[in-house]
Amino acid sequence: MEILDKERRVYVLGGGISKFAAERTDGNMRDWMNEAVIEALEDSGTKIEDIEHSTTSYFSDHFDKQLKAGAIFHDNIGMCPKPNVRVEGGGGTGGLAIRNAYAYIKSGLCDSMIVFGGENMGRQVPSDVAQQFIALASDTDWEVQVAGFYIAYYAMMMTAHMDRYGTKEEQFATISVKNHRNAMYNPKAHYPMDITVEDVMNSKMITYPYKLLDNCLLSDGAACLVFSTEEWAKKNARSWGAKPTIEVTGTGCGTDFMRMADRPFPDPGITHFRGKQFGSQQAYKMAGIKHPREDLDCFEVHDAYSGVELVSYEDLGLCKPGESGKLAEKGVFDLGGDLPTNTSGGLIGFGHPVGATGLGQGVEVLRQLRQEADPKRQVELNSKRGAMDSHGGTGTFCAINIFERRD
Amino acid sequence: MGLEQINTLMEVFTAEDPMPFMHPEGDPWKDFREVMRLEWKMDFTYKHVLGKYSKFFIELANKKFVTTECPGCGKVWGIPRPVCADCLTITKWKELPGTGTLVGYSVSQFVPAFMKVEIPYVLSVVKLDGADTPFTHQLRNYGDSTDNIKVGMPVKVAYTEEKVDHPLLLMYFEPA
Numbered sequence: 001m002e003i004l005d006k007e008r009r010v011y012v013l014g015g016g017i018s019k020f021a022a023e024r025t026d027g028n029m030r031d032w033m034n035e036a037v038i039e040a041l042e043d044s045g046t047k048i049e050d051i052e053h054s055t056t057s058y059f060s061d062h063f064d065k066q067l068k069a070g071a072i073f074h075d076n077i078g079m080c081p082k083p084n085v086r087v088e089g090g091g092g093t094g095g096l097a098i099r100n101a102y103a104y105i106k107s108g109l110c111d112s113m114i115v116f117g118g119e120n121m122g123r124q125v126p127s128d129v130a131q132q133f134i135a136l137a138s139d140t141d142w143e144v145q146v147a148g149f150y151i152a153y154y155a156m157m158m159t160a161h162m163d164r165y166g167t168k169e170e171q172f173a174t175i176s177v178k179n180h181r182n183a184m185y186n187p188k189a190h191y192p193m194d195i196t197v198e199d200v201m202n203s204k205m206i207t208y209p210y211k212l213l214d215n216c217l218l219s220d221g222a223a224c225l226v227f228s229t230e231e232w233a234k235k236n237a238r239s240w241g242a243k244p245t246i247e248v249t250g251t252g253c254g255t256d257f258m259r260m261a262d263r264p265f266p267d268p269g270i271t272h273f274r275g276k277q278f279g280s281q282q283a284y285k286m287a288g289i290k291h292p293r294e295d296l297d298c299f300e301v302h303d304a305y306s307g308v309e310l311v312s313y314e315d316l317g318l319c320k321p322g323e324s325g326k327l328a329e330k331g332v333f334d335l336g337g338d339l340p341t342n343t344s345g346g347l348i349g350f351g352h353p354v355g356a357t358g359l360g361q362g363v364e365v366l367r368q369l370r371q372e373a374d375p376k377r378q379v380e381l382n383s384k385r386g387a388m389d390s391h392g393g394t395g396t397f398c399a400i401n402i403f404e405r406r407d
Numbered sequence: 408m409g410l411e412q413i414n415t416l417m418e419v420f421t422a423e424d425p426m427p428f429m430h431p432e433g434d435p436w437k438d439f440r441e442v443m444r445l446e447w448k449m450d451f452t453y454k455h456v457l458g459k460y461s462k463f464f465i466e467l468a469n470k471k472f473v474t475t476e477c478p479g480c481g482k483v484w485g486i487p488r489p490v491c492a493d494c495l496t497i498t499k500w501k502e503l504p505g506t507g508t509l510v511g512y513s514v515s516q517f518v519p520a521f522m523k524v525e526i527p528y529v530l531s532v533v534k535l536d537g538a539d540t541p542f543t544h545q546l547r548n549y550g551d552s553t554d555n556i557k558v559g560m561p562v563k564v565a566y567t568e569e570k571v572d573h574p575l576l577l578m579y580f581e582p583a
């Protein structure tokens with residue numbers, strides 16, 4: 001895989017996020033999308049009439065009970081008759097949508113693209129119905145029928161990890177503490193909280209080894225990003241030159257079998273995210289990153305459950321297999337540590353409106369690289385690079401994207 | 408009659424601005440804060456086809472555990488598939504002894520209401536003897552405590568005697 005046209009580059013001009021919350025009864029998914037779009041247009045200093053293409057990012061047709069909802073989001077912001085495409089890959093949808101923007105612009109199909117994503121996952125259906133909808137993203141003939149659901153799948157992965165490496169519950173509890181804490185400095189976060197490892201350990205056991213506070217949340221919300229070439233930005237974006245220039249320098253994607261059971265045994269077996277290993281290596285190679293823990297200033301990691309973030313560290317090459325728990329305990333991934341992760345609060349603290357999640361990661365990395373984040377969560381810039389990792393299923397679709405500041 | 412004319416009406420209420428910190432000049436949506444909420448019920452029944460792995464379920468009713476072996480590369484998939492995903496050869500059915508080893512499990516104290524299972528509920532991944540990849544199913548009859556469950560323990564396929572809502576529930580795993 002070689003990027004042929006090294007001259008043609010893709011930039012992130014701006015982003016917007018509509019507050020993530022347990023339930024946004026003030027509006028519906030269409031309203032949140034509009035809010036995120038308006039903010040992204042303001043942030044990028046662009047006008048919708050100049051933008052050539054859009055990408056829709058949402059996961060579930062069940063939650064919003066509206067098929068081809070992208071048509072509505074697209075027409076609501078006056079994009080007709082310009083082209084739109086929908087991207088879908090479960091929890092990885094937003095990450096794949098960013099990758100899609102890169103591909104479309106890089107190929108020359110368009111010079112500019114607006115990517116909007118959201119999900120209507122809050123409290124409009126009871127939580128057990130929501131769990132059922134999400135379970136439909138595992139194999140409905142073979143997994144759902146044995147009463148499989150997501151926390152149970154992830155819990156199996158984690159018990160396998162604990163058995164293999166001696167990873168401890170207290171170690172992944174630190175992830176929940178960190179992400180809820182980081183969310184305190186993000187006014188758009190769903191679940192900011194100042195808690196301790198003991199609080200996590202003492203929270204209600206849901207599915208061993210995961211307690212209530214190890215889990216991410218079902219959230220309502222939307223996010224949006226605007227991308228373009230340099231030439232287009234110079235002509236159409238007031239932000240160009242006025243705000244730091246942020247380039248998309250790497251994108252990678254990997255997959256694995258839908259059912260964990262089918263994955264090559266014992267490696268990755270049910271322990272590791274093979275798709276994440278594969279996708280991150282692609283992205284690092286493209287961005288010229290050799291040692292991701294040193295070569296990145298921040299990393300938004302897909303923390304659907306606290307242990308998932310630990311295993312992801314290993315599969316993203318931030319540490320060796322089995323090492324993640326000890327490093328997390330030492331604070332390596334805290335604000336002020338070697339590589340701060342989920343400065344936004346992540347899925348656990350910021351929230352997880354699926355189609356918005358990956359785009360929200362992108363907005364966070366953009367804000368960090370522009371040094372626009374709340375001072376309490378702003379990272380120190382050294383390499384001026386930030387990464388995001390987003391996955392669907394139990395690592396079925398994995399998308400890793402890298403932004404870099406060009407001064 | 409007004410709002411009472413709407414059979415599905417749940418409520419009309421005034422929503423608060425969820426992002427006042429973004430709007431120091433005042434709420435830009437202030438004219439759009441009256442919200443209506445309806446009840447919307449949907450109920451579907453499908454006539455679902457289990458396709459080319461139907462035989463697996465038919466054999467479960469005969470208390471036999473069958474899966475597929477690839478005549479091309481020899482791989483035995485724990486969960487049957489009509490085409491080998493490694494070499495795309497059409498597979499052959501093969502009966503397994505139904506014994507195996509526990510490779511992962513989780514213990515749920517709460518489950519969504521749609522799942523008709525007893526609490527605590529144990530979902531397990533089992534590497535079956537004679538198969539190259541594992542199989543996912545419930546682990547039952549593990550004794551008086553879930554502490555008895557250990558990765559690496561021997562388990563076997565057991566068959567259900569009562570009526571079930573899905574043929575996959577004709578089996579489960581239990582300690583061997």
Ligand SMILES: [Zn+2]
Binds near residue numbers: 491
């Ligand atoms: Zn084969």
